[in-house]
Amino acid sequence: MNKQLTLKGFTYKTKRTYIGHIKRFLDYVDKKETELNKQDIEIYMYYLLNNCDCSHSYVNQAISSIKFVYKYVLKKGNVVYELPRPKKEKKLPNVLSEEEVLEILNAVSNYKHKAILYLIYSPGLRIGEVVRLKIDDIDSKRMLIHVKQGKGRKDRYTILSQVSLDMLRKYASIEKPKDWLFPGGKEGTFLTERSVQKVFKNAWKKANINKEASVHTLRHSFATHLLEGGTDLRYIQELLGHKSSKTAEIYTHVSKTNLNKIESPLDRLLKGGDK
Known part of the structure; x- marks a missing residue:
């Protein structure tokens, strides 16, 4: 097999x-x-x-x-042949608010760990993509990150934020990585996904966030916050590396932009009663 x-x-x-x-x-x-x-x-x-x-x-x-x-x-x-399959569940992802993301990032003091979480949230990387980044994948002149052989064995470019670049430079000046951007414990290896999960979980606990969240929640939050900020869904699809636009459309269901425009009939009734 x-x-x-x-x-x-x-x-x-x-x-x-x-x-x-x-x-x-x-x-x-x-x-x-x-x-x-x-x-x-x-x-x-x-x-x-x-x-x-x-x-x-x-x-x-x-x-x-x-x-x-x-x-x-x-x-x-x-x-x-013709083996039945259970119907695909339609679940919405958990999304952190911008304030909650900031609280989690601020709960990390280690520059390496902070740089990792910055590079998951700011460009919307998958955990498997961030640990496999190499130094030459960071294009500081064009402010882009080259994601090589991501999910589905596809290459893509995504954005590099200035704040993330500044944090990377702080981290690199201390630890001086040579090949892998985030090397693992053994020479020639990259950091394990489990290590990143532990970093996030510790930060999440320290920030005292009540909402259930994982490392991947940062990626969902990135996409949702872009959508709420007015970024076209087609660009979000490209940045995330989604093959189909339907996959990215899930973020329209968790975005607060359109929902906040709707007034509950209860609020309308009570406001009218106060008058």
């Missing part, structure tokens, strides 16, 4: 995810691969949805993994 995933050009992260799904599936059915049938897969899907209360996106990912094995490894694609 690993060989076929590699030949198809899947990333290390996706390969690890798919293989993990298959291991859990085989542990559950406790059968040889040659004995598996469509009913075994449906029973497993029901178990994930009903007993484990897994999200629809998680189950759909498990199905994609199983289909991949049957089609490209076992060469039995007909077994999973």
